[in-house]
Amino acid sequence: MMISKNMEAALNEQISLEGYASFLYLSMAVWCDNKGLSGCYQFLIRQSDEERLHMMKIFEYLADVDGLALTPGIQEPPRQFKSVQEIFKTVYAHEQKVTKCINNLIELASKENDYSTQTFLQWYVNEQREEEALMRNVLDRINLIGDGPQSLYFIDKELESINIQAATAEAEAE
Numbered sequence: 001m002m003i004s005k006n007m008e009a010a011l012n013e014q015i016s017l018e019g020y021a022s023f024l025y026l027s028m029a030v031w032c033d034n035k036g037l038s039g040c041y042q043f044l045i046r047q048s049d050e051e052r053l054h055m056m057k058i059f060e061y062l063a064d065v066d067g068l069a070l071t072p073g074i075q076e077p078p079r080q081f082k083s084v085q086e087i088f089k090t091v092y093a094h095e096q097k098v099t100k101c102i103n104n105l106i107e108l109a110s111k112e113n114d115y116s117t118q119t120f121l122q123w124y125v126n127e128q129r130e131e132e133a134l135m136r137n138v139l140d141r142i143n144l145i146g147d148g149p150q151s152l153y154f155i156d157k158e159l160e161s162i163n164i165q166a167a168t169a170e171a172e173a174e
């Protein structure tokens with residue numbers, strides 16, 4: 001099958017959004033590393049890698065449906081952040097934006113009777129549900145810790161424990 005030009009353009013926009021997320025999280029990771037927050041660093045590096053994978057999946061899909069994936073020009077992400085709390089709020093907001101974009105893509109695919117793209121996008125629906133839940137969980141923990149003198153230490157420990165859980169889940173999946 002061949003994808004419509006409309007759908008192809010919309011998926012290319014999504015490529016760009018996922019690519020930007022990958023670079024944004026990488027920039028956040030480096031900021032955390034500089035502050036000695038190694039748990040946050042590892043967490044954000046993993047999220048950045050995942051975003052690249054989200055981008056690459058669309059590249060592969062477009063190749064399968066005789067479309068053309070465009071390597072995006074990535075807007076420069078911010079390099080300075082106010083706080084680790086602000087970073088995770090921004091990540092959560094970005095994930096909510098991505099979810100909206102995925103929903104819009106599904107709406108377009110449905111209008112075009114493009115069942116193949118609708119089916120392809122189901123993977124992203126599940127992924128976004130998981131990512132939003134994960135980020136809400138992180139924000140809940142950060143809020144519970146509050147902003148006392150040792151809060152950064154405890155936030156980093158929390159992120160470290162989430163990293164360990166993720167590594168265990170990955171090992172079990174292999």
Ligand code: FEO
Nearest residue numbers: 018051054098131
């Ligand atoms: Fe690819 Fe986290 O959105």
